[in-house]
Amino acid sequence: MRYLPLTEQDRREMLAVIGAKSVDELFRDVPQSARLPGKIAGLPDHQGELEVERAFQAFAAKNISPSAAPSFIGAGAYRHHVPSTVDYMIQRGEFLTSYTPYQPEITQGTLQYLFEFQTQITLLTGMEVANASMYDGSTGTSEAVLMANRVTRRHKALISGGLHPHYRRIIETTARWEGFSTVIGKADVEGLEDLIASIDKETSCVVVQNPSFFGHVRDFTKLAAACHAAGALLIVVVTEVVSLGLIMPPGEMGADIVVCEGQSIGNGLGFGGPYVGLFATREKYMRQMPGRLVGETVDADGKRGFVLTLSTREQHIRREKATSNICTNAGLCALAFTVHLTLLGEAGFRRLAELNHAKASELADRVSAVPGVQLVNESFFNEFTVRLPKPAVPVVEALAARRILGGLPVSRLIPDDLSVANLLLLAATETSTEHGMGPLVSALKEVL
Amino acid sequence: MSTKYTNEHEWIRIEGDVGTIGITSYAQEQLGDVVFVEVPAVGRKVAKGESVAVVESVKAASDIYAPITGEVVESNAALADSPGDVNAEPTGKGWFFKIKFSNKAELDGLMDDAAYDAFVKSLG
Amino acid sequence: MVESLDRSQGRAGAPATAGSSTPATFTGNRALQIEEPLIFEMGQPGRCGVDLPEPPKVKDRLNGLRRNGEIGLPGLSEPQVVQHYTRLSQKNYAIDMGVYPLGSCTMKHNPRINEKVARLAGIGDLHPLQPVSTVQGALELIDSLAHWLKTLTGMPAVAMSPAAGAHGEMCGMMAIAAALEAKGERAKRRIVLAPESAHGTNPATAAALGFTVKPIPANARGRVDLAALKSALGPEVAAIMLTNPNTCGLFESEIIEISKAVHEAGAYFYCDGANFNAIVGRVRPGDLGVDCMHINLHKTFSTPHGGGGPGAGPVVLSAALAPYAPYPWIVKQGDAWTVAEDGAKVDGKPLGRLKAFHGQMGMFTRALAYIMSHGADGLKQAAEDAVLSANYVMAALKDVMTPAFEGPCMHEALFDDSFLKDTGVSTLDFAKAMIDEGYHPMTMYFPLVVHGAMLVEPTESQAKEDLDLFIAAMRSLTERAKSGTAAEDFKAAPRYSPRRRLDETLAARKPILRWRPSNSPPGGDPMRQAAE
Incomplete structure (x- = not known):
């Protein structure tokens, strides 16, 4: 097996050092009734690279790719040209096969690009701080609602009928099982929805999308003011991040949290994932943010360096009191995003x-x-x-x-x-x- | 004026019907460099045992519980800019908040100086 | 003061005790280690790394909301971009470079064929909302992976959409909440039991769903204390969350008694599958009485960790929980595949939707390529080699380090810090010294139940010669640490990495989370400054 370096001779020598007769002895804690007599039945054995590649070409041949057919589908995933440099960079082993940068001395590469990424997100969205990315825009939106509930200590989210229906369903699912309520706007086909009258003293946040699911470009300045007057937060979702090159950013409209699907920059369609969620907010809410944050500091020689910071918000320290159960981010997709955006400038x-x-x-x-x-x-x-x-x-x-x-x-x-x-x-x-x-x-x- | 201690390593200094609360020297040592303190808003009514403040180091976060029922009458706003005061002077400049209380009897179960010293020693 | 203990050790940012004896260079670079500014310090207006055609002039249809003013993005040419990120990459340690024994993370070899097939246009360049008639191969691919996962775990159903392990936990625990709701017991069963050694995600997930987390104690052998568990079970318990093999690297030998007791008490068994790599192909979680288990495709099935994601966390489900699986899932109708999406008429009571579209397809592709490359025989062999390697490392180090528990272990070897007692060297110092020897440190201070824990997971990917060198290096470090004279030396480590210890206290006290012109070094670009 080409991925396994140990030879039969190695295995014998290693067992001798351990003092075990066979590898079965190492599995002696497995209850007798759960021990399988041999390999699991009904599954094929290992294959060479050529055979594997053929199998995937067969899968691919049964699909019609937008690379080979005119495509006009968007709805939260957009086909853009990704420069070759992007894919080359994310395939460098030092990025591809590195783990979460918990040892900053030997992961400055990851940490610095994430710091640059965070800065780019604040600039695009017109916000003050951004995290090191979320799984994607859809899950990030649900995390934004949870964050607004924490900040306001309220439990009712008002959801625009212009929000992507998948995003809406994820919020509803989270609400159902994590215990908060939602008020859902009717599908806003015409782009004329006005949510101001629906905000009340229990509203934790209003969630809108710009451009909306149906494509309308809206000004949420008045909505932001109404939210703030009522003590609620305005969450603006952007599923097509390229729009921020042409449209007034949510930060200028008064948004408190901005969540974007970042797929359009650097990341292919990929049949829906993995993508990259962008998450930005106001500095005063920094400690209520979910996800990883990279911060600047100095090393023992006084040189500038970067570290994961404010980790006490996170599950590995705060456990049941964490701001979110999220452990990972979308590091490599964030790299693709930041390389592409750097090329664009x-x-x-x-x-x-x-x-x-x-x-x-x-x-x-x-x-x-x-x-x-x-x-x-x-x-x-x-x-x-x-x-x-x-x-x-x-x-x-x-x-x-x-x-x-x-x-x-x-x-x-x-x-x-x-x-x-x-x-x-x-x-x-x-x-x-x-x-x-x-x-x-x-x-x-x-x-x- | 007397000082009492909880087994959560908080101290409360009693002056009349107001108690000043902070964490002990042992607690700040266990935490390491304090990087952030969240203190309660003045006017907040708190119940004994309620989580009212948070103290954080780089790798740890601890809740601070009200050792007595009452109303927060003052909070140490200076800690926002200089959380290191908690390390430097845990029982001085590093105090967290003050509670005006009505039922002093709630303090009866707490430790005095000698009892707390013995408690810390027992932790090794 | 509830959760302060022992996680504050090794305060970063301890002042340097030993200066570098090598002379400084003019640029600050050291041969292949090149100091690199931020892109914001390099950009020039007028430079661009792409060539796009002049847009045709059209009338704006932007509702009067055209963006005004500079965004503030720097302009760089393509060669500058390539150099920038290449230099950054050279500041990272990676699996491709050597032993990466990070316990509980399973840093195994990432085959490149997986990358290649994920980039085939007919797989990587598909829109998730194309008509299903145009993506039959993609749906078949997902279904093939689902089949493997179900067969390898001995479980009847799988929810493919969770984006990562923690997301999978959320999915599994929601399914449990849904099953309880269906039985009218959700309000009554509010307690989730989890060992203190659990991953932080377990209590975080349970708490997010409104459960109260109660710890269950371990016995002296590092396993769940069965008697204590039995007495904790009752009509208020919803579930147990248990990692198996557990986070101490040990197989829960009484797992069948545990699952039996949990089920008899009317509760469910959530298994954290983070450590599935130790048993894949040899033990089926379904035979252990598991109700649901997430599978970290980026651990067991080698999809790249990518500097912290993306992951993928499909969840296998027992017959009891299968009816509550979230949308979407793949259905085969005759010869054709289709997708059950929100609102579809289905049997069961789906718990909702957790993610847009179909899940982490790119990770499915890579994981399936890995699985097909290994086959049933290779997966079993990989698990055995992972376990063998961990036991080998433990056996070869047990006379100089201190294993936390009696062996054999599964795929990771856990040591405590008692071998460092009175040396003045902490677990953190020891780990940082490994960096100078060319290794990524093992997982430290986790699990929390072991003092100064060091969790070593060599994986199946290392040759014996490389394990032998690693063992020799570790032995040499223990010898130095115990010499009684090297504490200062350890505290100054690492010395040869692109950065030395970083001041995490400063970072947290005065958070700088983005670049601003004012927080660049004086004069801006340090390179340009050096040249002037």
């Missing part, structure tokens, strides 16, 4: 955002010119909603049969609301081309 990031908006504008104009298709949005960044003259699910199936990944039928994520049956969510990014948009428009004309 101020100029590149802004231009990328402009390009996305321009491509989406073009797509919106062309699709809404198809007879029967109606553009719902007045505002959007790189994703918008259209109303079709018939249910969207069979339309998308028919497009898929023509090898076009023609957006997301909203009803897939909101199955219990018949009013969304005809809605289709379409996204465009810098990767969208005429070779994709043209066929989509012609195919739509055929299938509608």
